[in-house]
Amino acid sequence: MDRKRRLIDTVVGIWMRGGLYLLLSIPILIAVGIYWKAAPLLESHSLKDLLFSGKWFPMRGEFGFLPFIYSSAYVTILSFLFSGPLCLFAAIYLTQFGKRGLLNIMLPVIDILAGIPSVVYGVWGILVIVPAVSGLAGFFGTTSSGYSLLAGSIVLAVMCIPYILNMLIEVFNTIPVGMKEASLSLGATHWEMVKHVIIKRGFPGIISAFGLGIAKAFGETIAVLMVVGNTLEISLSPFKPGYPLPSLIANNYGEMMSIPDYDSALMFSALLLFVIILVINLFFRYFIHKAEKS
Amino acid sequence: MRKIKIIEEWIIKGISFLAAYSVIFILLYLLFVIFKNGIGALSWETVFSMPKGGYYFGGEGGILNAIVGSLYLSVGATLLAIIVGLPAALFINVQLIRLKRTQHLIRYLLDALWGIPSIVYGAFGFAVMLFFGLNASLLAGIITVALLITPILVRAFDEILKTIPVELQEASFSLGSTRSETAMRVLFKQGFAGFITALLLAFGRGIGDAASVLFTAGYTDNIPVTLDEPVATLPLAIFFQLSSPIEEVRQRAYAAAVVLTIFILIISVSARLLSKRYSKNIIK
Structure with missing residues (x-):
């Protein structure tokens, strides 16, 4: 036995x-x-050529990833400009100003929406955002098919909302009630309390939530691929199409075996994504873990 | 001075009120659009029949191949994730209970792993396939999706396990049980509600992911019988049909999106209900 x-x-x-x-x-x-x-x-190829050259001619063996890196950075940063402030204010409202009941309803809703697959966000983007961007381009005096950097950024921003909001709410909820009460009892208004206590205390957490949101946006594939246009060009205008790194990988798998070094090039973009996102994640998770320990 | 303060207060409250409600509005609007466009195209034929000849040019048929394929793939991947993830999560909370620093390091690494995008897993899965000489198949898809969801399963389960008091383990040890008995009979039982939640979270992630199966699972009009056949998945069915120029085929993509969304909603809601139900048995 x-x-x-x-x-x-x-x-x-x-x-x-x-x-x-x-x-x-x-x-x-x-x-x-x-x-x-x-x-x-x-x-x-030298690493410098790969990262900083804009010449992308796989048939001739020239692989310059700059246009892809540029597009990736463009949609990621633009999407963060939409989602970051929106999530910050929404989280402040939900945890500080709003009624407790609203937060209790919203938490499961946010959770469920975080689980909606990215391809569904992509469908929504094609149905709603692409025509809207096309119309908006007309308003600004240019023309656009709608499949553009802007459309990619908006879809990304919406996808990241549940993710960032969830983390921000968690950050704000860990701040001791006593500190808030102390601030309010000294005559601070609600906003002053938020400014001097919540945002100050939660600052590392806020930065981490933003950083992780950016990392998520940077690696998101299908939803962006569906609305971003996938055309190779470097353009400042948000109404022009772009071609982010993940889309490059996803779009070209079928044909990669026929051109020499092409499969290596796609793997190199996967490696780039992996390294950049892992580093961002390790960096910002470090803050969160430090905060959790204390 | 006082007046400026009050005005600032009102402006900020207004902005944050707008932000919160526009977030709620955007997210509900998203669900509304998906359902509005998809319900019209959804029929019994779409859900319960296989694609027939000329299906991708507007012919007869449905997406049963993708629905069943997605279920096969995510059930397989979830089982694989349990085989690797369940013992790992228990190990962190039983064997390493006194090594706080190691525990933190492992959690830190797993959290970072959670953030790796699925396209990278897809590329890695493809590299592995080339290495072993596999074709795009159900097996390759299962392995890739399992890699993607195991960290999620472990971390979600671990979050619940770490709230179980150490005293419970000590009581179990003092009655003479071994470490594995403590892990399986005390910790696993006590954390069962959390396990269900983690399981369904991982399953939902697996069923909805497209980028990781794009090159590893392939696509087919049939339901696979063996592990080395390619398999169709719902996200890819949506993705491929949406790029069609034919309106009727695009309509089916919307219908498939509704099916996928309903799956995810069922999974999320049942995760909540089940975890509530099983947490009744927990010793406090």
Whole structure:
């Protein structure tokens, strides 16, 4: 009896340990696997050429990722300009000014919306945002099919709202009530209390929520791919189409085997996404974990 | 001075009120648009029949292949995620209970892993497929989606496990149970509500993800019988049909989007209900 129990303990122990080790090795496996496929490109081209050249002619063996990096950065930053302030004010209202009941209703709703797949956001973007952007372009005196950097940014912003809002609400809820009361009892108005207590105390948390939202937007694929136009050009106008990095990977998988080094180039863009997003995540998660510990 | 303060107060309150309600409005509007456009195209035929000849040019048929395919894929991936993730989450909370620093480090890494976009998992899955000489198939899709959802499952489960008091474990040890018995019979039972939530969260993420299965699962008009056949998935059915120039095919993409959204809503709501139901058995 006792031997059997001990045997089970050993086996289950190995299973548990094995599961954890396997899990922790995922990032390493991903890095190694993608690097292995991207290596041929890195050997034949310098990193500087890959990142800062705008010449994208896979048939001639020229791979300049600048237009893709530019588009990615453009939609990410623009989408954050929409979603960041909106989420901050909405979170302040929901946790400080609004009724408690509203927050209790909103929390599950936000949770559910965070689970809506990105392809559904893409469908919404095509139905609503693309025609709207096309109309808006007419208003500004240009023409646009609607499939544009702006459309991509708006869809991204909406996708990131539940994600960022959720984190901000959590940040604001961890701030002790006593501190708020102390501020109010000294004669501060609600807004002064928010300004000097909530935002000041929650500052690392707010920055982290924003940072993680940006990282999520940077790597989002399908929803953006569906509305961004996927045309290779570097343009300042938000009404022009763009071609972000994730769309490049998703769009070209079918044909990549026929052109030499093309598959390496796509793997290189995956590697870029992986490294940039992992670094952003590690950086901002560090703040959150530090805050949780204390 | 006093007046400026009051005006500032009102402006800020107004802005934040608008922000909160426009967020609510945008999100409800999104659901409204999806349902409004999809319901009209939704029929029993769409949901319960396979695509027939000429389907992608407006012919007869439905998206049963994608619905069943998506279920196969996400059930398989969730099972795989449980096999790896369940013991890992228990390990963090039993074996490592005294090593706070290691626990924090692991949670930190898993959280960072949560943020990796699914297209990267897709690319990695593709590299693995090339390495082992696999084709786009149900198996490759399951493995890729499992990689994507395991960190989610573990972290969500772990969030509940870490709230279980240490004393409960100590009581179990003092009665002579081994570590694995404590893990499986005490911690797992106590955290079962959290496990269900984590499971459904991971399942929902798996069923809705498109970028990771784009190159690993392939696409087919049939329902796969073996693991090495390609499989159709709902997100990709939406994605492909939406790029069609034919209006009728695009209508079906809207219908498929409604089906997918309803799946996600069912999963989210049942996660809430089930976790409430099972948390009754918890020893406080």
